[in-house]
Amino acid sequence: MTAVFSLNDVTFGYDRHPAVHHLTGRFLAGSLTAVVGPNGSGKSTLLKGLIGLLSPLDGRLERNGVRQRDIAYLPQQAEIDRSFPISVVETVLLGHWRTIELFRPATRALWRQAEEALVAVGLDGFGRRPIASLSAGQFQRVLFARMLLQGCPVILLDEPFAAIDAKTTADLLAVVTRWHGERRTVIAVLHDLNQVRENFPDTLLISREPIAWGPTAEVLRAEHLFQAKQMAEAWDDRAEICRRSVG
Amino acid sequence: MDPYATLIQPFVEFGFMRRALVACLALSLGYGPVGVLLVLRRMSLLGDALSHAVLPGAAIGFTIAGLSLVVMSFGGFIAGLAVAVLSGLVARVTPQREDASFAAFYLISLALGVLIISIRGSNVDLMHVLFGTILAVDDTSLLLVVSIATLTLVVLAVIGRGLIVECFDPGFLRAVDGPGAILHFAFLVLVVMNLVAGFHALGTLMAVGLMMLPAAAARFWAGRITTIAATSSAIAFAAGYAGLLLSFHANLPSGPAIILVAGGVYIVSVVAGPCGSLRTRFLPRRHLEA
DSSP, X not given: OOEEEEEEEEEEEETTEEEEEEEEEEEETTOEEEEEOOTTSSHHHHHHHHHTSSOOSEEEEEESSOOGGGEEEEOSSOOOOTXXXXXXXXXXXXXXXXXXXXXXXXXXHHXXXXXXXXXXXXXXXXXXXXXXXXOHHHHHHHHHHHHHHHTOSEEEEXXXXXXXXXXXXXXXXXXXXXXXXXXXXXXXXXOOHHHHHHXXXXXXXXXXXXXXXXXXXXXXXXXXXXXXXXXXXXXXXXXXXXXXXXX | OOHIIXXXXXXXXXXXXXXXXXXXXXXXXXXXXXXXXXXXXXXXXXXXXXXXXXXXXXXXXXXXXXXXXXXXXXXXXXXXXXXXXXXXXXXXXXSOOHHHXXXXXXXXXXXXXXXXXXXXXXXXXXXXXXXXXXXXXXXXXXXXXXHHHHHHHHXXXXXXXXXXXXXXXXXXXXXXXXXXXXXXXXXXXXXXXXXXXXXXXXXXXXXXXXXXXXXXXXXXXXXXHHHHHHHHHHHHHHHHHHHHHHHHHHTOOHHHHHHHHHHHHHHHHHHHOTTTOHHHHHSOOOOOOO
């Protein structure tokens, strides 16, 4: 099996302070991995590092032939102005950015695909509505529809189901399962451990450093979860240089 | 009151009124979409900052070449652009937000402008830089204004999609490796360019009014970005036309007259426009089935 991301003693952080450090392992192509851990354990930072919005402070991250444009990324809080005067279907159509970019026309076929993506996420008939009229759950469905159009082989989701009701979560989890069935690599930051146990074959448990990484049942054992809770969240202004750093 | 004599004859009779009207039309075409994008980016006050930033460049141009429109415009453009680029850079590479970096650089620029003007001794002509005289627009300045408007519309046609996406969801554009930074700077160039076009006609202080007031008003009349931009251009031109007539008949300074008409349209829009105005909020009609 080829790895999409290979991490070799990688540290990600801000301003020399690690958010997550000394991470070693591989995300295999076609794997479906949940990233879990307490708040402040470096989960979001890890995703930002994987997509390339953040460079490693230390260690080596290899994206094996995966370019940034091959990765679809759903941030925890999208910087989207929800009152922006744009329609639902236009938002979804942005998923075709790689095809249309700045100058190429959005053909009728592309519009139709956007409409189909809306049907797939349960928003049939919502296309012409302005996004301002949607609820938070409906808007999350729109963002999933946009990722459907992106058709990327690698998909990173940062807490995709936070503040989303059970029905919407179930529908969107079905989309994630469908991606997994299509052999796409999906990495999702999640908090609901039952959801992880039921839907995600692999899990990475981190708490500012890796606790366990592997099959979900083995990772989410009581002692690992206890260990994750014990980790300090502190940002120490006078922290010494990490002695585990190479060189 | 004879409608022809009131509404049309001044433009037929006087060349300076005709030129002023054409200048208003050209400005309105560019100002509509650019102003709307500024409003949507929540950067409405940035136009104001940039219009002040233009001042030292125009002042230096004035000290070098006297009241030469081309030199002053060029100087203003360079100064405005310098402030835009420096602020943009600070906002992109440091954690400081754009509003703070813009405030810092435009204040430096403004102080520099005032300093240059006071060293060179006060000159009545410099009032022209601050407040403009649309009724004194000559053929050269008209050509400049129309060229900038044309260029603006062409640039918007070419990169409009990118500008809207960058404005709507900058994080997405970054994630798909889109040219976000380039688009952002291209947009700032458009804003500075248009403010320079306006400063000769309306002055550095008033030009931004014709950019922001119609754009802010248009949001209460339309729901789609293209119609909002078109509405904004229409309001800007209407304000220009009405303001010119007001200034002609009541013998008022033209710049403030135009901006005040636009301000009146804004207030009417806030109160009575069909999209999200006070009227829809406080006099709601009965709710629908679904």
